[in-house]
Amino acid sequence: MTAGYNFAYLDEQTKRMIRRAILKGVAVPGYQVPFASREMPLPFGWGTGGIQVTASILGYHDVLKVIDQGADDTTNAVSIRRFFARVAGVATTTRTTEATIIQTRHRIPETPLRAGQIMVFQVPIPEPLRWLEPRESENRKSHAMADYGAMHVKLYEDIVRYGQIATSYDYPVRVAGRYLMAPSPIPKFDNPKLDRSPALMLFGAGREKRIYAIPPHTPVVSLDFEDHPFRLQRWTEACSQCGDTASFLDEILMDDQGNRRFVCSDTDHCAARQAAGQGGAP
């Protein structure tokens, strides 16, 4: 099946073009670099940006982990992991600690990342200003001039309407004190993991044809007001599998009587805790 395709699917010319975009992104943290995104054998909107970034940085000795919603066994994660196993023949893993490259949709692993690891985010809408102003030419100007007042208007309106900032995922951040950036639809619970991370963070938006990056140890600040500071989500429940109270929990409906259970969204984190002898909440 891999016969007829280059290592990691993309031809070397395309990889070089994407690597140039990545390097530019690393040099200008948070800036959206336009790139000539290719059609991939997976649909747009299903991670083609992340796949192109991963394909361009993947080497023979890399160990790849792919998660979707924090889990290694969700259908799209399985599909993308299989794709790279097939077209690149690289080793894959579900263990965060063993991976050199982690492609993700919507989560950052609970296990702290280390230097040398690369996170690759799948990004649906890279432009944080899109919801306020749909025109790209206007938004490019706003970025160039660091003119981000409109973003705070949205947060202000949230407080007026809901008494608090209502954005709960894809929560906008300011990178290295300069560019406003969409962190992709990770829960705001994961935003602090972006700040000064020792790992390199790469973001690929295939349909929207943009790549951006947060180099290691870069300050990343979530937007807020002084008197309405950025707040993390919290659960009163614990994971029913490993008992963790500090990780992001998925809610599972058990029946039609309103009974529900909570389990870690990060399956690797949960499995590791269970292996270490942690029990679930009653």
Next chain:
Amino acid sequence: MIPCISVPFDPADPDDPEDAAGDGPLLEVSGLGFAYGSRMALADVDLTLWPGEVLAVAGESGSGKTTLLGCLSGELAPQAGRVGFLTREGKRVDMHSLGEAERRRLLRTDWGIVRQNPRDGLRLAVSAGANVGEPLMVLGHRHYGWLRGQAGDWLDRVEIPADRIDDPPATFSGGMQQRLQIARNLVTDPRIVLMDEPTGGLDVSVQARLLDLLRRLVSELDLAVVLVTHDLAVARLLADRLVVMKDGRIVETGLTDQVLDDPQHAYTQLLVSSVLQP
């Protein structure tokens, strides 16, 4: 070029210690020219505006008034001339040779622009409070309570009831929208405000109330204003000085009462005679 008739003209001199200290005119426009294709819309326009002064620009439609405002604010790039502006630091800069970033910064901090149609100067879908607070947020203010307090103060000053603070201006009357736009422009404490027919399109009684408000604010805040109007009554009520434009050129300039009571240029005489005397 039409020389200034009755106002002492003191061109800024960078070596003049008085100018360096920031005592010169706030705005010094010289030789401004603008053409749409081959149609000349503005030619040889010279203007000065002193701190705290209200200057009205009058003329009928097509005389170049609105083009002049566009060139002053940087929205249009004139093909000739310069727009000298005295910064807070006492430096005289040409608005059109500044980089885009620097010009935007100055426009945010030192300039206000009140448009004839308030819908062009407001975000209609967000609350009145956010409309007034936005310029402050752009300047980096990040305290919700303080921003709301400022918005409340300004709504009060422009006579908008406090309980409308969370309503979007789309639900406001035309006069109230215009007052909101004025608040949004004044909240940053600008040093110069451009107004394009601010009372245009409003009912006469609403106009009168708005003019009262403007007169009060201008004197309270000691604002420098360039006011474009086709309505000489508005000019008489608000302006210290008046320039009259025709076909893109200034045909007459002087103290407002002087120009209106003793017009020298034939066109001004025509304009004045066609208006009912107060």
Next chain:
Amino acid sequence: MYVAVKGGEAAIDAAHAALARKRRGDPEVPDLSLEQIDQQLALAVDRVMLEGSVYDRELAALAVKQARGDLLEAIFLLRAYRTTLPRLAASRPLETGQMVVARRISATFKDLPGGQVLGATFDYTHRLLDFDLAAAPPPDDGGGAGAAPAAAARTDDEFAPADPPENPQAGPPASPPASPPRVSDLVGRDGLIEPAQPSDPEPAPDDLTRQPLRFPASRDLRLQALARGDEGFLVSLAYSSQRGHGTTHPFAGEIRQGEVAVEIVPEELGFPVTIGTVAVTECEMFGQFVGAQGEPPRFTRGYGLTFGESERKAMAMAIVDRALRSGELGGGTAAPAQDAEFVLPHSDTVEASGFLQHLKLPHYVDFQSELEGLRRMHAGLAAAAPAGTAAGDEAPDDGTLP
């Protein structure tokens, strides 16, 4: 115990197996050959080649077959295949003026050099289901030979449309000119239509597949995006423009269909060689005239070019192309069809369909985040509401109200 809500490898494999069975359908029914699809579903193949951006009837037929007849899926298959193809050369601009026409009509002149050539068209058929086609064809007959005359015969009855072009010919004239002159050239001779751009020397065109679409987009990029764009979307946009949302007052100046030669100039030779022909449809719309200061008013142009017989798409493309030029011609950009930042990013079927369908992917985490936020708001409101206050009242903000 843990509920296995998350899918897995086994489920995906089973789904693929089910898809393969569904695609084949009842094994008693003979399998479709690619030749059958190519020959008898030729317009489906044309559309897949066009929006899939690969001129290869066999691959397009394969895509149609593999996609179970879902043309958008087939277009996607072909595009994904195209990604992996090397670029060997760039052709010279097609000389559509040299086209061997199978169809050529103009709605702007009753008769004109080269004549009106109807070719094979649905235009004057009555849309009556032809039950002859449903009957199994005789074994010695492919089925097409009997059906076509039956359909064509109806065009001559008394319900013929009110204003068909005069002097139509069912096929190329007895002694056809090699290729009829372009209508726009005839009109252009009197300076009544804007000259075609660009002029000499021709700048290298931008390439949508090698550089991202950015705004403002050059006309070459716009035309490429429109050529690859979804037919349904473009037809609706063109229609919206016709109904008054940014009208261009279009006339179908000329529609021609046929084969044109593709030439490349190999570097080692330095002169053009023909490497084959492609079937294309070209449409030139003459739009609303404009005049500038000191210049006489002239008709403007909108241009459409498609692979195969994709006439509807070519016409829509030409109208939308003209609408997108509205800004540069001084006509504003307020209507949807005039707004490049609206039209171009939303025209690509592969992008649009992919992003639409990504909603089927799990969104547990985002949804959970919203749930958590909502519950917190409810809790806050319940805590803040004093007795006797309606539950819907807004919570006062912590001492920040004046």
